[in-house]
Amino acid sequence: DQQVKQNSPSLSVQEGRISILNCDYTNSMFDYFLWYKKYPAEGPTFLISISSIKDKNEDGRFTVFLNKSAKHLSLHIVPSQPGDSAVYFCAAIPYNNNDMRFGAGTRLTVKP
Amino acid sequence: DTGVSQDPRHKITKRGQNVTFRCDPISEHNRLYWYRQTLGQGPEFLTYFQNEAQLEKSRLLSDRFSAERPKGSFSTLEIQRTEQGDSAMYLCASSLTETDNEQFFGPGTRLTVL
Numbered sequence: 001d002q003q004v005k006q007n008s009p010s011l012s013v014q015e016g017r018i019s020i021l022n023c024d025y026t027n028s029m030f031d032y033f034l035w036y037k038k039y040p041a042e043g044p045t046f047l048i049s050i051s052s053i054k055d056k057n058e059d060g061r062f063t064v065f066l067n068k069s070a071k072h073l074s075l076h077i078v079p080s081q082p083g084d085s086a087v088y089f090c091a092a093i094p095y096n097n098n099d100m101r102f103g104a105g106t107r108l109t110v111k112p
Numbered sequence: 113d114t115g116v117s118q119d120p121r122h123k124i125t126k127r128g129q130n131v132t133f134r135c136d137p138i139s140e141h142n143r144l145y146w147y148r149q150t151l152g153q154g155p156e157f158l159t160y161f162q163n164e165a166q167l168e169k170s171r172l173l174s175d176r177f178s179a180e181r182p183k184g185s186f187s188t189l190e191i192q193r194t195e196q197g198d199s200a201m202y203l204c205a206s207s208l209t210e211t212d213n214e215q216f217f218g219p220g221t222r223l224t225v226l
Binding site for chain 2 (some may be wrong): 004006009032034036041042043044045046049089091093097098099100101102103104105
């Protein structure tokens with residue numbers, strides 16, 4: 001049961017432009033959402049998170065937006081840099097346990 | 113390096129053999145998680161510990177899978193009678209407290225079952 005979906009397996013953007021990665025979820029019990037970044041041969045690295053009581057969280061070049069009514073969140077990276085090239089995973093945690101569910105990931109390529 | 117470490121990084125085994133993986137979390141972290149990741153998918157939650165107590169194990173893939181954290185520090189994940197479908201990356205993560213949703217992942221152990 002794919003409760004967290006990332007429908008774009010890949011995304012390519014030019015350096016300096018905005019990268020927008022999207023994520024949809026189906027479980028209304030999710031109340032905390034995270035984005036992880038993964039480089040080859042490494043484990044996922046936490047990037048940014050948002051609680052369901054907020055609709056936006058910003059950290060430097062990274063901003064996560066949450067639309068609870070649409071069960072949709074997105075990660076914006078501005079400006080994109082070649083070092084941002086990685087696989088990005090969206091993840092969600094329900095309020096009643098620690099069963100974190102991940103999407104399948106989106107591979108971002110930022111071209112110089 | 114004070115991050116999460118996993119050993120071995122790679123394991124090749126024959127079908128039917130037992131394998132055991134080790135995870136050493138960040139030292140002050142009392143929560144430890146195991147995930148499996150297959151090609152083209154995100155990590156899939158398997159089980160987690162609060163100190164030495166295993167609080168969730170219903171999502172372990174079968175009774176061939178078991179995990180321990182005997183002293184509340186390192187943990188082991190064992191797969192008995194391995195099958196080719198067990199081939200995957202096994203990831204370990206740790207977090208500071210039950211209120212900390214940010215998990216720190218290790219590099220993973222890649223298992224290949226021939």
